[in-house]
Amino acid sequence: MAYVISDECISCGACAAECPVEAISEGDSKYVINPDLCTECGSCANVCPVGAPVQG
Numbered sequence: 001m002a003y004v005i006s007d008e009c010i011s012c013g014a015c016a017a018e019c020p021v022e023a024i025s026e027g028d029s030k031y032v033i034n035p036d037l038c039t040e041c042g043s044c045a046n047v048c049p050v051g052a053p054v055q056g
């Protein structure tokens with residue numbers, strides 16, 4: 001399962017910069033992960049200051 005970003009996201013952008021496959025983009029109220037691209041590497045979860053990316 002791909003990672004998903006919860007509503008805890010504060011749109012800091014740190015995860016998008018770390019994602020090796022550029023699966024993360026800015027959405028309307030939070031950042032979002034494209035499940036077709038996510039390889040479940042966990043880098044986004046490791047850098048997020050609020051723990052928003054979780055394994056779906």
Ligand code: SF4
Nearest residue numbers: 019038039041042044
């Ligand atoms: Fe990108 Fe890895 Fe996060 Fe998936 S788990 S969105 S590949 S950084």
Ligand code: SF4
Nearest residue numbers: 009010012013015048
């Ligand atoms: Fe949102 Fe966390 Fe990504 Fe920042 S690092 S944009 S808070 S999910």
